Amino acid sequence: MKKIIVLPLFLLTICAFGQKKADQVATRPVCPVCKTSKNSIPILYGRPAAIAVRRAEKGELRLGGCVINPDSPRHYCKKDHRSY
Numbered sequence: 001m002k003k004i005i006v007l008p009l010f011l012l013t014i015c016a017f018g019q020k021k022a023d024q025v026a027t028r029p030v031c032p033v034c035k036t037s038k039n040s041i042p043i044l045y046g047r048p049a050a051i052a053v054r055r056a057e058k059g060e061l062r063l064g065g066c067v068i069n070p071d072s073p074r075h076y077c078k079k080d081h082r083s084y
């Protein structure tokens, strides 16, 4: 009887892990120049919070300014200095 309960929980854990991994891949797309997501950082639009400014200074994200369009680039490659 116990086995029946454990199996769905196990499957649920796998699904949750898979979803998390898919989200991480989605947030770090491949650079069109170097074909890797290693140097990819997100571009933040709008007025940045103090923590965002500190993260930008550390090179963890890039500040994109106040104007955002539907086709604005969402990521930046630190190696190739290219937004995409």
Ligand SMILES: [Zn+2]
Binding pocket: 031, 032, 033, 034, 035, 036, 039, 077, 078, 079, 080
């Ligand atoms: Zn690149």
